[in-house]
Amino acid sequence: MIPREMTQCLPNHIRYLAENLVADDVRQFLSFSEGNTYSPEAVVDFVDTRSPHFRYCIIDPVTHLPAAAFGGYGTRPGVMQSWMLSSPEGWNHCWRAITKGTRWLMDQVLVRGIDRIETFVLADREVTRRWYEKGLHMELDSIECGVALYFRGQRLCA
Secondary structure, X not given: OOOOOEEEOOHHHXXXXXXXXXXXXXXXXXXHHOXXXXXXXXXXXXXXXXXXXXXXXXXXXXXXXXXXXXXXXXXXXXXXXXXXXXXXXXXXXXXXXXXXXXXXXXXXXXXXXXXXXXXEEEOOOHHHHHHHHHHOOOEEEEEEOOEEEEEEEOOOOO
């Protein structure tokens, strides 16, 4: 059953989170996009381009503001690349709902024809990496050039 705090993600949810993004997520976005200056508009464009329909949001039941948004897009047959945005307040208030919602969504994707979900994270983000492993039950695939690749689902053959 869908977690009660989860809803379809609307454009204003993405904009709010992009304007209030966790500092490490800003650093990661800049690193992966090779940008020099953070722009919430660039995040909104990324989500709109990559995941126009497949995105969900956790709403903080206390503030009624978006706590986190997540989704994914296909990178090759059977493989989905995931993304997530969160605010510091949202994470602090709703970490349990964020974890439950993310796990629920991953389970739904894996039973509907996707064989593997991948996510990339800067290798020095130890807390995030621990959450991927313990909270989301993802496995470390590799670390290259300061970037860690995690997955859930099928392991790729070398």
